[in-house]
Amino acid sequence: MSGLIEKKILLGVTAGIAAYKAAELVRQLRQRGACVKVVMTESAQAFVSPLTFQALSGQPVHTQLLDPAAEAGMGHIELAKWADILLVAPASANFLARLATGQANDLLTTVCLATHAPIVVAPAMNQAMWSNPATRHNCQIIASRGIRIIGPANGSQACGDVGLGRMLEAQEITEALEQVTTGGLLMGKTVVITAGPTREPIDPVRYITNHSSGKMGYALAAAAREEGANTILISGPTSLEPLFGVRTIRVETARQMLDQALVLSGGADLFIGCAAVADYAPEQVALQKIKKDGNEALNLRLVKNPDVVAAVARLPERPFMVGFAAETENVLQHAREKLHRKNLDLVIANDVADSAIGFNSDRNAVWLLDAAGEIAYPEQDKRQLARRLMQEIAARLERHNSRKL
Numbered sequence: 001m002s003g004l005i006e007k008k009i010l011l012g013v014t015a016g017i018a019a020y021k022a023a024e025l026v027r028q029l030r031q032r033g034a035c036v037k038v039v040m041t042e043s044a045q046a047f048v049s050p051l052t053f054q055a056l057s058g059q060p061v062h063t064q065l066l067d068p069a070a071e072a073g074m075g076h077i078e079l080a081k082w083a084d085i086l087l088v089a090p091a092s093a094n095f096l097a098r099l100a101t102g103q104a105n106d107l108l109t110t111v112c113l114a115t116h117a118p119i120v121v122a123p124a125m126n127q128a129m130w131s132n133p134a135t136r137h138n139c140q141i142i143a144s145r146g147i148r149i150i151g152p153a154n155g156s157q158a159c160g161d162v163g164l165g166r167m168l169e170a171q172e173i174t175e176a177l178e179q180v181t182t183g184g185l186l187m188g189k190t191v192v193i194t195a196g197p198t199r200e201p202i203d204p205v206r207y208i209t210n211h212s213s214g215k216m217g218y219a220l221a222a223a224a225r226e227e228g229a230n231t232i233l234i235s236g237p238t239s240l241e242p243l244f245g246v247r248t249i250r251v252e253t254a255r256q257m258l259d260q261a262l263v264l265s266g267g268a269d270l271f272i273g274c275a276a277v278a279d280y281a282p283e284q285v286a287l288q289k290i291k292k293d294g295n296e297a298l299n300l301r302l303v304k305n306p307d308v309v310a311a312v313a314r315l316p317e318r319p320f321m322v323g324f325a326a327e328t329e330n331v332l333q334h335a336r337e338k339l340h341r342k343n344l345d346l347v348i349a350n351d352v353a354d355s356a357i358g359f360n361s362d363r364n365a366v367w368l369l370d371a372a373g374e375i376a377y378p379e380q381d382k383r384q385l386a387r388r389l390m391q392e393i394a395a396r397l398e399r400h401n402s403r404k405l
């Protein structure tokens with residue numbers, strides 16, 4: 001049953017081409033049983049007419065701060081009190097800036113200040129505007145006040161650019177609101193996730209690494225945070241945007257990752273080893289750049305790195321342990337062997353021989369396996385897959401904890 005049944009959702013629509021997607025969003029929210037009222041900023045009305053939202057929501061659309069039709073002329077207070085959730089989709093760069101500085105210069109920003117309801121924003125803007133330090137800073141301020149930022153997604157934009165800035169699809173936004181109403185499956189839990197590659201230095205300018213992009217681990221961290229977990233991400237070097245609301249610790253080498261993992265896992269409920277930790281590191285790191293002159297061949301002696309996930313699994317008070325298995329053949333057999341050898345509770349396995357999925361791709365297909373059996377997850381977007389996996393992992397963690405009682 002949908003958690004949105006009879007929930008009162010106040011949808012703020014700000015200026016952006018993604019405003020047309022907000023129309024579909026109203027439809028989906030109502031299909032799930034929510035009652036929706038819409039507030040539009042003045043510029044948003046240049047993109048979609050208030051009449052569209054009036055027809056779809058079955059309610060008058062609010063556009064003015066000073067609304068003579070509202071009881072006692074205080075429409076903003078009435079709307080602020082009415083809402084169970086305040087959702088702003090699309091949220092423009094200008095709106096985020098006004099929200100961050102606590103402005104109250106139109107109906108929507110005033111309602112945001114006046115409401116006690118949880119606020120969720122789904123940004124949509126050009127990729128350069130999204131990555132601008134001013135917008136990044138505004139988002140940090142907003143997130144630190146408990147406002148949830150969902151998205152944006154990566155992809156092609158209306159302006160012709162490609163990058164981060166597209167508003168999430170209506171279904172993804174609806175799912176995020178469902179989580180707000182349930183409080184999340186991992187509420188009160190601490191989750192530690194490793195992500196990305198590690199980088200093992202040879203000398204001050206060279207290193208050994210691998211193709212991991214970190215996308216799957218970051219998507220899992222975002223999903224854990226969406227489920228209400230106190231989320232800690234131990235990240236190797238990646239080019240990914242930092243995640244709001246996720247404590248991120250950056251490391252370079254496997255040894256640094258191990259040190260952080262051992263410290264941060266004390267008291268954690270769940271550990272997910274998603275990093276592609278380099279298996280070997282140079283035994284000696286040259287203090288000066290190794291010169292190639294006169295050296296036709298170079299011998300590097302590599303020594304085995306510590307196994308981070310296996311070391312955490314050996315802790316006396318270990319969290320629920322999830323590992324990954326990236327394989328090129330006999331995927332399930334190798335993954336099951338890893339489950340036992342590393343003393344894990346669950347393994348997520350994928351076939352990295354298939355270049356359409358896995359490393360660096362935005363898509364993945366996996367199996368989730370444990371002592372009881374396996375579940376196949378067909379190829380899908382990594383963010384969606386991460387949400388599905390996190391729901392399954394949370395359910396198993398719950399069962400595991402209730403057996404311990």
Ligand code: C5P
Pocket residue numbers: 194254273274275276277278279305306307308309310322323324325326338
């Ligand atoms: O042994 P293999 O690298 O195939 O195992 C993959 C799993 O083990 C992943 O969960 C990975 O994060 C973890 N791992 C680790 N430390 C290593 C090697 C792998 O945590 N040194």
